[in-house]
Amino acid sequence: MANKKWKKEFYTLWSGQAFSVLSSSILQIALIWHLTATTQSAFVLSMASLAGFLPNAVLGMVAGTLVDRMNRKTVMVVADLFIAAVSLMLVVVSWNSELPIWFVIAVLAIRSVGTAFHSPTISAVTPLMVPTEELTKCAGYTQSLQTIGYMVGTAFAGILYPILSISNMVFLDVAGALIASGTVMAIKIPHLEKPAATKVKTSLWQEMKYGYVALRQEKGIFALVWIASAFMILYSPINALFPLMSLDYFRGTTLQASLAEIAFSIGMLGGGVILGILGGIKNRGIGIPFLIALMGASISISGLLSENGFWVFTFLCITMGLSVPFYNGPVTALMQEKILPEYLGRVFGLYGSIASFAMPIGLLISSSFADSVGVNKWFFLSGVLIIGIAALCLIIPSIRAIDKEVK
Structure with a gap:
């Protein structure tokens, strides 16, 4: 950890992530409320909740293995932009008709695929940037930023949902993803030099x-x-x-x-x-x-x-x-x-x-x-x-x- 600017790099990274968490929370809550207002169905809400976590649960180990194969900085940027691009599909579909319930649930599921790659990546990147003795403190700051993002996002969703369309909230989510991606690209993440033994070509299953x-x-x-x-x-x-x-x-x-x-x-x-x-x-x-x-x-x-x-x-x-x-x-x-x-x-x-x-x-x-x-x-x-x-x-x-x- 020779990098004496680690605090600046870490806080830059997480300031961008805070915007992403905030905008994603606004859209996520808005989509749940949209399903509630449209269907009044507990079954539909259960399916939406299942769609939001199941891909992440199923793909977790596979996604994490692929993360260890690839450049982690690139993975974070691509995952954020992928989630934003999937959200933009809501705008495209809503131009011509009302949002179909099945499509909203599908979007929640596909966004979860991006999360399956993003979450383990940022946890794996942190120890490359932060001194070992500071990791617990940084975990506290990370928890605080995420909590603030979810709290403020939920509050903003309550204010904005009656005023703005789902499309406008999607654009907020895209803006948050762009800010998060920009901060990742702006910082220097130390390169992970893998031991020679790990450079031998192996199958995905072996690496898992x-x-x-x-x-x-x-x-x-x-x-x-x-x-x-x-x-x-x-x-x-x-x-x-x-x-x-x-x-x-x-x-x-x-x-x-x-x-x-x-x-x-x-x-x-x-x-x-x-x-x-x-x-x-x-x-x-x-x-x-x-x-x-x-x-x-x-x-x-x-x-x-x-x-x-x-x-x-x-x-x-x-x-x-x-x-x-x-x-x-x-x-x-x-x-x-x-x-x-x-x-x-x-x-x-x-x-x-x-x-x-x-x-x-x-x-x-x-x-x-x-x-x-x-x-x-x-x-x-x-x-x-x-x-x-x-x-x-x-x-x-x-x-x-x-x-x-x-x-």
Whole structure:
């Protein structure tokens, strides 16, 4: 890391990404609202959600392997521009007729293909630019920028959707992609010189296997990946169930339901900022389980509240959000530190796939459980199980000692 200008390069990169996240959030929310207003169909919304994550989940490892084969700077630019170009198809189709529902869903799916390439690339590029000791802090800043982008994007979508057409929102998305691509092209990303052994021509399947082997050799990281999948199965439905807790269990208003969502986002933003400034708990083998347990305790206590406990629930939502960056950031940084750079694309691709597949599994389990016994009881049970996952982290020796031998 001889480049003393790494901060300028990193913040330039992520300022562009912030514009991209903002504009993409505006369009994504607008498309969901368009489907809602047009169809009033829960099935269509489910299909749209499936289209948004399934390609990323299925292609994650393959896309990550291809990322490791190619110039990562080029991949980021092409992926951003590809997503924008796909969005422009909405404008072309809407010129002649109303947007068909199937076409909107198809666009969401194809955009997800671009994301499958973009997400592991930027995670793999970061350790080439940032000193190892700063990776956790940078993960905090990254989390903050993404949270701000999603929060502001959702708010802007609410303001702009009644005023602007979908076509105009597409042009915002294209502008965000162009800004993001411009910042990537403007910075210098260190060239990844691959070892001679990796230059031997191999098949895509062999390279995927090598990536898995590289992950498997890091026992602590390998264990954390599967811990993360179990955590995501329990955690991912919580946001989806916030409205049910607010409206049905606490008998609140739509304003109160929005406040719970905002409180969670504020917690995430605050956690990201604190992580960026302080760098998190130094002993990550202890810190990660502690933050998982904090999340679990907040969720579990929420399930024990009386029907008059909405404001306590709102405070607990802040605590839940606060713990997210302190879990995600250190896990990401550890992977960037311990996995050789030439394997990072496929490792982050695999990690993204596992997380994406865990989400629908969790939603399927939670929806059936919450409907039959009550959403508050699901909060309590899932919180207890998340605390159990934290305890499991402490039991696994390779996780406890994960900071002992950082490469």
